[in-house]
Amino acid sequence: MKAKTDIKRTVHKYDPPDSLSSVGMTMPKHLSIADAAHPFKLECGAKLTEVDVEYETYGELSEGKDNVILICHALSGDAHVAGWDAAAKGHPERKWRLTHPGWWDAVIGPGKPIDTERFFVICANVLGSCYGTTGPASIEPATGKPYGLRFPKVTVGDWVVMEKTLLERLGITRLYAVIGGSLGGQQALEWALRYPRVLGKCIIMASGPKLSAQGLGFNAVARNAIMRDVNFANGDYYSNKKGPDNGLAVARMLAHITYLSGKGMDFKFGRERLDKQEDKRQGFEAEFSVESYLNHQSKSFVERFDADSYLYITRAMDYYDAASAWGDGDLRKACRRLHAELMVVSFSSDWLYPPAEAREFVNAILAENKPVTYVEIQSESGHDAFLVDTVPVGRLLRAYLLAPGINRRSGAIV
Amino acid sequence: MKAKTDIKRTVHKYDPPDSLSSVGMTMPKHLSIADAAHPFKLECGAKLTEVDVEYETYGELSEGKDNVILICHALSGDAHVAGWDAAAKGHPERKWRLTHPGWWDAVIGPGKPIDTERFFVICANVLGSCYGTTGPASIEPATGKPYGLRFPKVTVGDWVVMEKTLLERLGITRLYAVIGGSLGGQQALEWALRYPRVLGKCIIMASGPKLSAQGLGFNAVARNAIMRDVNFANGDYYSNKKGPDNGLAVARMLAHITYLSGKGMDFKFGRERLDKQEDKRQGFEAEFSVESYLNHQSKSFVERFDADSYLYITRAMDYYDAASAWGDGDLRKACRRLHAELMVVSFSSDWLYPPAEAREFVNAILAENKPVTYVEIQSESGHDAFLVDTVPVGRLLRAYLLAPGINRRSGAIV
Numbered sequence: 119m120k121a122k123t124d125i126k127r128t129v130h131k132y133d134p135p136d137s138l139s140s141v142g143m144t145m146p147k148h149l150s151i152a153d154a155a156h157p158f159k160l161e162c163g164a165k166l167t168e169v170d171v172e173y174e175t176y177g178e179l180s181e182g183k184d185n186v187i188l189i190c191h192a193l194s195g196d197a198h199v200a201g202w203d204a205a206a207k208g209h210p211e212r213k214w215r216l217t218h219p220g221w222w223d224a225v226i227g228p229g230k231p232i233d234t235e236r237f238f239v240i241c242a243n244v245l246g247s248c249y250g251t252t253g254p255a256s257i258e259p260a261t262g263k264p265y266g267l268r269f270p271k272v273t274v275g276d277w278v279v280m281e282k283t284l285l286e287r288l289g290i291t292r293l294y295a296v297i298g299g300s301l302g303g304q305q306a307l308e309w310a311l312r313y314p315r316v317l318g319k320c321i322i323m324a325s326g327p328k329l330s331a332q333g334l335g336f337n338a339v340a341r342n343a344i345m346r347d348v349n350f351a352n353g354d355y356y357s358n359k360k361g362p363d364n365g366l367a368v369a370r371m372l373a374h375i376t377y378l379s380g381k382g383m384d385f386k387f388g389r390e391r392l393d394k395q396e397d398k399r400q401g402f403e404a405e406f407s408v409e410s411y412l413n414h415q416s417k418s419f420v421e422r423f424d425a426d427s428y429l430y431i432t433r434a435m436d437y438y439d440a441a442s443a444w445g446d447g448d449l450r451k452a453c454r455r456l457h458a459e460l461m462v463v464s465f466s467s468d469w470l471y472p473p474a475e476a477r478e479f480v481n482a483i484l485a486e487n488k489p490v491t492y493v494e495i496q497s498e499s500g501h502d503a504f505l506v507d508t509v510p511v512g513r514l515l516r517a518y519l520l521a522p523g524i525n526r527r528s529g530a531i532v
Numbered sequence: 533m534k535a536k537t538d539i540k541r542t543v544h545k546y547d548p549p550d551s552l553s554s555v556g557m558t559m560p561k562h563l564s565i566a567d568a569a570h571p572f573k574l575e576c577g578a579k580l581t582e583v584d585v586e587y588e589t590y591g592e593l594s595e596g597k598d599n600v601i602l603i604c605h606a607l608s609g610d611a612h613v614a615g616w617d618a619a620a621k622g623h624p625e626r627k628w629r630l631t632h633p634g635w636w637d638a639v640i641g642p643g644k645p646i647d648t649e650r651f652f653v654i655c656a657n658v659l660g661s662c663y664g665t666t667g668p669a670s671i672e673p674a675t676g677k678p679y680g681l682r683f684p685k686v687t688v689g690d691w692v693v694m695e696k697t698l699l700e701r702l703g704i705t706r707l708y709a710v711i712g713g714s715l716g717g718q719q720a721l722e723w724a725l726r727y728p729r730v731l732g733k734c735i736i737m738a739s740g741p742k743l744s745a746q747g748l749g750f751n752a753v754a755r756n757a758i759m760r761d762v763n764f765a766n767g768d769y770y771s772n773k774k775g776p777d778n779g780l781a782v783a784r785m786l787a788h789i790t791y792l793s794g795k796g797m798d799f800k801f802g803r804e805r806l807d808k809q810e811d812k813r814q815g816f817e818a819e820f821s822v823e824s825y826l827n828h829q830s831k832s833f834v835e836r837f838d839a840d841s842y843l844y845i846t847r848a849m850d851y852y853d854a855a856s857a858w859g860d861g862d863l864r865k866a867c868r869r870l871h872a873e874l875m876v877v878s879f880s881s882d883w884l885y886p887p888a889e890a891r892e893f894v895n896a897i898l899a900e901n902k903p904v905t906y907v908e909i910q911s912e913s914g915h916d917a918f919l920v921d922t923v924p925v926g927r928l929l930r931a932y933l934l935a936p937g938i939n940r941r942s943g944a945i946v
Contacts, residue, residue, distance in 0.1 A: 267815065331797035331822045332789060338823040339785045341816055342830075346778035348762040364760035371753045372786060375746060380883070383745035389853060401681065402755050402843050406850065408745045409752040416756075429816050436820065439803060469794070469883075 139227045140219070141176040141201035141234055146250055148172055151283045158280070164270030168259055171284050172250025173197045173242040176226060177234035179290070186290050187232060187519075188281060188317075189222065189241040190298030190305035192505075193373075193431050194423060196249035199241045200226035200234075211248075211422055224508035231512035232519065237294065242281050244305075246272040246431055248424035251280075255356060255424050265426075267353035272430055274301070274438040278308045282316075295319035295519060296458075299504035300471070301431070304438045311444045314457035318523050321515065323463040323504040326471045326479050327440035327449055333470055336376055337432040340369035344425045353426050366425045367416035374415050379467030379500035383408065449479070453486040461491040461518050463511070465503035491518065553641045554633070555590040555615035555648055560664055562586055565697045572694070578684030582673055585698050586664025587611045587656040590640060591648035593704070600704050601646060601933075602695060602731075603636065603655040604712030604719035606919075607787075607845050608837060610663035613655045614640035614648075625662070625836055638922035645926035646933065651708065656695050658719075660686040660845055662838035665694075669770060669838050679840075681767035686844055688715070688852040692722045696730075706730060709933060710872075713737035713918035714885070715845070718852045725858045728871035732937050735929065737877040737918040740885045740893050741854035741863055747884055750790055751846040754783035758839045767840050780839045781830035788829050793881030793914035797822060863896040870897065875905040875932050877925070879917035905932065 149171050152158035157165035174197045179186065189199050199220040206215035226232045226239055243251040246269065254269035261268075285291070296317050298306035303325025310320040329337070344350060347365030355361040375383075387408035404410040445452030460483060464476035473494045483490040495510050497503040504511055564584050566572035571579035588611045593600065603613050613634040620629035640646045640653055657665040660683065668683040675682075699705070710731050712720035717739025724734040743751075758764060761779030769775040789797075801822035818824040859866030874897060878890035887908045897904040909924050911917040918925055 328803060330794055331801040331803065331820075332792075332794040334801075334803065334820050335785075335789045335797065335822050335826055338818070338820070338826055339782060339789065342785060342827075343757060343782045345816060346761075346782060368753060368757045368760060368782060371749075371756060375749045375753065378746075380744055380746040380886070383749065387745040387748075389742060389745065389748065402759060402847060404752070406745075406748050406752070408748050412749055412752055413756075433816060472794070 139229050140223065141227045143204040144174055144176070144198065144201040144220070145204050146172050146174055146197060148250070149284060149287055151280065151287060158283070160270050160276050161273045162271045166245075166252065166270070168256075169245065169252050169280065170250075170256075171242050171245075171252075171280060173240060173284060174199065174220075176200055176239040177237050179238040179288075183290055184292060184294065185237050186285070186293050187237045187239050188285070188293050188296045188309070189226075189232075189239060190277075190281075190296065190302035190309075191221070191241060191244065192298070192300040192302045193428075193435065194419070195221050195302065196247065197241045197243040197251075198249075199223070199239070214418065214422055221505065222508075225512045225515055231516035232297070233516075237519075240285070240288075240290075242284055244272075244277045244431070244434075245280050246427060246434065248427040253424070254353065254426035254430060264354070264356040266356065267426065267429075269426070269430065271433060271437075273434050274304045274308050275312065275443065277305055277434070278312055281305075281309075282313060291316070293317040295321060297321040297323075297515070298325070299323040300325050300501065301435050301438075303471075304435070304440075307440055308438070308443075310458045310460060311440060311452060311455050314455050317458045319461070319519065320458040321461045321463065321518065323511070324465055324468050324471050324501050326475050327452070328438060328442075329435055330470075330475070333376075334436050336372060336470075337436055340372055341429050341432060343368035343372070344428060347425075350425070353429075355425070362425045363420045366423065366428060367420050369425075369428060370416040370419040370423075371412040374412060376470050377500055377502040379469065379498050381467060382498040382500055385498065387411065449482040450485050453483045453488055456483065456486070456488040459489045459491075459523060461493065461514075463493045463495065463504070463514065465495050465497045465499065465501070465507070467498050468501045468503060470501040553643050554637065555641045557618040558588055558590070558612065558615040558634070559618050560586050560588055560611060562664065563698060563701055565694065565701060572697070574684050574690050575687045576685045580659075580666065580684070582670075583659065583666050583694065584664075584670075585656050585659075585666075585694060587654060587698060588613065588634075590614055590653045591651050593652040593702075597704055598706060598708065599651050600699070600707050601651045601653050602699070602707050602710045602723070603640075603646075603653060604691075604695075604710065604716035604723075605635070605655060605658065606712070606714040606716045607842075607849065608833070609635050609716065610661065611655045611657040611665075612663075613637070613653070628832065628836055635919065636922075639926045639929055645930035646711070647930075651933075654699070654702075654704075656698055658686070658691045658845065658848075659694050660841060660848065662841040667838070668767065668840035668844060678768070678770040680770065681840065681843075683840070683844065685847060685851075687848050688718050688722050689726065689857065691719055691848070692726055695719075695723075696727060707732065709733035709735060711735040711737075711929070712739070714739050714915065715849050717885075718849070718854075721854055722852070722857075724872045724874060725854060725866060725869050728869050731872045733875070733933065734872040735875045735877065735932065737925070738879055738882050738885050738915050740889050741866070742852060742856075743849055744884075744889070747790075748850050750786060750884075751850055754786055755843050755846060757782035757786070758842060761839075764839070767843075769839070776839045777834045780834050780837065780842060783839075783842060784830040784833040784837075785826040788826060790884050791914055791916040793883065793912050795881060796912040796914055799912065801825065863893065864899050867897045867900040867902055870900070870902040873903045873905075873937060875907065875928075877907045877909065877918070877928065879909050879911045879913065879915070879921070881912050882915045882917060884915040 152169040203215040258265045296309045303322040344365035347362030350362040390407040441449040464473040480492040566583040617629040710723045717736040758779035761776030764776040804821040855863040878887040894906040
């Protein structure tokens, strides 16, 4: 028999704001890193004359500026990684932050695995997102209207350059570590390839040097759902009454399934039905718990995410190909550039970035005699494990971050 | 490096109509199995006063009527299993049949694994489908308009009763074998459970006694894509200029991915890009071969399938639960009813009905001392393997069908 499903929505049992181990109330910060005289150049060739970066920091920057950990967020993530957002009130699109701490609050804070009493932690919202950094919903200087699809294509490489620029403006030239999961893991890897001697450690979770054909396919279906929505208006829906909410909802339902494992879903939902009286002869409303769960997930996602941003960010994920970018298609050749110590973490039931692909990646690194640690965490949480299995993930982070570094010359060792 | 992708659409290398091993030109047959005085009762409690069944037959019924093999088709399948449809001309929704033989033509025909020189093969289109049997697009007698969502919910059990009724009308009371893949495999299993002594052999491929939570989830996303399409009109789109084509396209793109394996997609498409000149700075049209392939698949599907039928048939797939229906939730108890010899065939890379679940099912059958054969075919073709890996599938079918039967008393042995 299946476990009884808790179809009440999960209330995350993170620490409350007053907890000793929370970073407490947080405020988003903003920095403009481009202007007409100093445009931000993108890999596609386009230039942006306005780039406003939203970021958050926790902990204190050491005098030597040698305790910085950069966190890279995933597709639907944001710069609010830990603590409770003091600015969420009055922002309907951020209202979920009133009841949820940052997305990795379980591992970041005083005494937590990424210990803010020791490290200065920073995370920036990526370019093209809808959480404060310039994106398709931002005003295009030339027209005074939201960019929509006139926003240029962005890449993981662009994000890393943006983060580097931000850090330089803050006077930070060395990183103790860069850490990311999923699309954030691609950013972390790109950091290690693009700026090999700037970071000491690089932790890549539930990610890899490229997305599979299946992953490309799922992203294509998600974008199709959005772009085929009658309210998509070719991306210019911002001043309309309704945006492509239905398409975005379908995209999220689909994506959500790919973040879970089959076994995990069987355990959590099985074939359990909703407990309601109804005439089952007709109609196709949700009858199984899993349907209701996916509906709920998509509804809350639509309230908080922008459809155009979804297009841009999934495309960046599609494009990322470390072997192409740094090794002419040869992953080993790309790995020759590496200098930071890498830790690659996969999760046994992650079928979006499966362990088999992570092992191939690790073998390419090893073949080039670069320092790498590989951990495959046994988990039924699927791709989402890096977000939800915070106990093993936290232990791993703590141990790896505190382990003595190999790269004594990198300047990145505290 | 990845294999070079053949992005030209696959032209199936089946036998041409004049081939010696083809059943040749075929004609769909029709039989009405209900009227006002003898309505067809459904499991949901509704009654249909008009049920017109489209079916096809190949080969000759033996004098003893003991050589009948029933084929059960899958979600998007139809009664046209083998040969070339002589009635396809002038029917735009069946035009693909002008260039494609029946969906299992490779295994059915004179001298083929399901040998029409020996067997009388029959397949009926399921209730609720859009290929000739009464469904949501049919005229509702009470209103004179297409049923749309007023069509009652149908189940795998209803389909089996419908097939049984059809066979009785044709004077057939014993089946040499029932064979089906995917949703057709659920029908085959239901035959073995509902009418245990009517069939001699039962071959269940890429299927199982129930759909997983993940499978339920994917079906829910597909239905959401259809029902959230602005042209869905609550299912009453038949007389409108446009139906929910976009939703159906998204549903099919998604489903198509679930029919392939990750490795298979990597091999077939990898990360290959379309060979076209374009400005990649903007726009989200297909760039990767896999996107173009999925677009093409969905386009041809929309031309040939009805969205309401998609809702009904996926729901029937969701509902099917052999353990619930025949064993009060206990699969072993359900298996006690079995009498036919079963062969369960799974495919190593099928993640919709994975081998692990097939083995559980087989172990339940064995635990009840019922005759069963289990084969796991190594394949990278995913769920679709039962349709495309016709060489191993054909060899297996030939050998199993000709093997001496155990059930001497069933009357089903030629």
